Amino acid sequence: MKIRQAYPVLSAVFIAVIIFYLMSCDSGTGITDPPPPQKPDTNIYGQGNGKLVFFRTQQIAGPVTISISSYTLTDTLVWQTDPVCDSSNAVSIILPAGNYGVHIEGAIFLCNYTAAVEERKCKLLNYTNCNGGTTGCYAMAGTWLRTDDGPCVNCKGLIVQFQNGIGEVLYTPPGCRFPVSDIKWKNFNINDCTILDLARDDYGGSPEYQAATVYFFHKDSLNINGQSGVIPYQRIENKDVSYYKKYYNNGIIKPDVSGTRLQPLR
Amino acid sequence: MFLAQGCNLYDDDYVPLVFPDPETGIYYVGRLKTNGNAVYVKGEVINQVQYAFLADGPAGLQIINVTNGENPSLTYNFQTNGFLREVFIDTIKGRYYAFLSDEVKGLYILDVTNPANPVKDSLLSYPSGVNSTGRTGNYLYTASVSGNVYILALDSLPEKVYVINTYSPVNPVKHIEIKGSTGYFIENETGLETVNLENPAQPVRYTTFHSPGSSNDIRIADNLAYIADGTTGVTVIGISNPAQPYFIKSVSIETDIRYLDYSPNYLFTGEYSDGISVFNLFNTSTPDLLGYYIPTGKCNGVHFFKAKILVANGTDGLLITRF
Numbered sequence: 001m002k003i004r005q006a007y008p009v010l011s012a013v014f015i016a017v018i019i020f021y022l023m024s025c026d027s028g029t030g031i032t033d034p035p036p037p038q039k040p041d042t043n044i045y046g047q048g049n050g051k052l053v054f055f056r057t058q059q060i061a062g063p064v065t066i067s068i069s070s071y072t073l074t075d076t077l078v079w080q081t082d083p084v085c086d087s088s089n090a091v092s093i094i095l096p097a098g099n100y101g102v103h104i105e106g107a108i109f110l111c112n113y114t115a116a117v118e119e120r121k122c123k124l125l126n127y128t129n130c131n132g133g134t135t136g137c138y139a140m141a142g143t144w145l146r147t148d149d150g151p152c153v154n155c156k157g158l159i160v161q162f163q164n165g166i167g168e169v170l171y172t173p174p175g176c177r178f179p180v181s182d183i184k185w186k187n188f189n190i191n192d193c194t195i196l197d198l199a200r201d202d203y204g205g206s207p208e209y210q211a212a213t214v215y216f217f218h219k220d221s222l223n224i225n226g227q228s229g230v231i232p233y234q235r236i237e238n239k240d241v242s243y244y245k246k247y248y249n250n251g252i253i254k255p256d257v258s259g260t261r262l263q264p265l266r
Numbered sequence: 267m268f269l270a271q272g273c274n275l276y277d278d279d280y281v282p283l284v285f286p287d288p289e290t291g292i293y294y295v296g297r298l299k300t301n302g303n304a305v306y307v308k309g310e311v312i313n314q315v316q317y318a319f320l321a322d323g324p325a326g327l328q329i330i331n332v333t334n335g336e337n338p339s340l341t342y343n344f345q346t347n348g349f350l351r352e353v354f355i356d357t358i359k360g361r362y363y364a365f366l367s368d369e370v371k372g373l374y375i376l377d378v379t380n381p382a383n384p385v386k387d388s389l390l391s392y393p394s395g396v397n398s399t400g401r402t403g404n405y406l407y408t409a410s411v412s413g414n415v416y417i418l419a420l421d422s423l424p425e426k427v428y429v430i431n432t433y434s435p436v437n438p439v440k441h442i443e444i445k446g447s448t449g450y451f452i453e454n455e456t457g458l459e460t461v462n463l464e465n466p467a468q469p470v471r472y473t474t475f476h477s478p479g480s481s482n483d484i485r486i487a488d489n490l491a492y493i494a495d496g497t498t499g500v501t502v503i504g505i506s507n508p509a510q511p512y513f514i515k516s517v518s519i520e521t522d523i524r525y526l527d528y529s530p531n532y533l534f535t536g537e538y539s540d541g542i543s544v545f546n547l548f549n550t551s552t553p554d555l556l557g558y559y560i561p562t563g564k565c566n567g568v569h570f571f572k573a574k575i576l577v578a579n580g581t582d583g584l585l586i587t588r589f
Contacts, residue, residue, distance in 0.1 A: 154548075164314070168572070172530050175548045179529045183573040204532065204546040205291045205556050207589065 050117040053092040056128040062107025085122035108219045112136040135216040137193035143237035150231040177204040291557015298338040300583035307578040309571025310355045321350040369395035400442035405466040409439035445486040448508040457481040460508040472509040477501040485528035494523040536565040
């Protein structure tokens, strides 16, 4: 009698075990297939990666550092011909595919690229003369020599020292309209490479700060490109900027005259 | 409009043109009113801060922070208890010194390396005070009001300085200017006296030169000297041979030019009741008026300093302008 009463319970346990067994099998049939063999990865740079190779064919003064992603590489080689991408000892880097900003600096050399790394590919980047790149913007601290008159007669040879965010005239050639200690430049913005450049009229009057763009040829050579024209300067001495102090009148001109007087004829 | 109205100047509809204030070429930047009578000013950068050292007559020396020209602020006041006529700043052994010419008390020497806390080094009393000082090498020339120019050796600073010699000018010296190994002494009556300082302890007179005006002040630029010549204007003289200065020309702007400052290619003038002016020197022998500014108060000493024209503005204190 007791055995009869246990039949339904035993049947339920048996059925539960069978169901659990069947559910635990991959195939559902209780028979498991072996995993398929993995395809071999043919990307020699690693999955999803590509390679960039940097080279130049002309000497550049000083050590050349190449900054890309979070890496800094040093390049000392000068090639006679383009290196073979994958079989040379040119400076290279393997990175996941994507676009990268590349910043290359020598003692005076300055160049920026946006380089595209492509999966499985090796690409050469020839940075000689900054071909195809842009010089970008750079700190202006130091002493600058004006190498051409531009629109201001006798101003070739003007020397401007840029320090603490301000470009002050240190030397003025005879007859140049900018006096020593004039504030020639101010409000330099390294992000968009703009500056306010002081202009004066033929007599040295009418001071006006004009918005200008600074175009670097390299670290020590630039053009100030503004309303008055394009004026070239060469850096003749480097000095660090310790702090920025904006003090000068904010470009506000405040005529405040309480009298008049005779003026001589010019 | 006049045609349509038959040139009726009294037409009620006529609206006169309003012209903006004329720009005069020099622009106001800032001011600090002091309680003295500012007669002379010199700018100096110390510890990357721009200071104006203002000789404020009876109020002594005012040291003013002019880094922000729009908002100058007083850093320190040093009372000389006389009448401070002139201030001369220089560095010796890496320290900044202010030589204060007080026309009543004499010569004060202050260590102003920390402008907020100057230290008095010496007071050299002279019975009738001092008008001006100038330096070459380790020697300071001190023009006493009574006449003698005392030559002090500075190499003993910060210890006491001492007189090593005395020079007797033709007349009492109002202002000393030194360029290279030549001293240019501005004197009453004489005008200009040039002095050979090749042996700085033993000055030797070159000559004297009387400009056409009142010879109030002088600045040297290469082979030329510019003299603040009172109502005669600015007088330009040739000094390529300091033993034989020669007149070139005077340029008048019908004002009373009493003080001068020179920065290459420019000349700045303090004209007492007539304001200040700036001249370009693109033709170095012909100062060409470029701009002027007429504030309230008297305009005495001027100094073009860090693109600012500092003006000792009499009882109105320090005036800062630009051009």
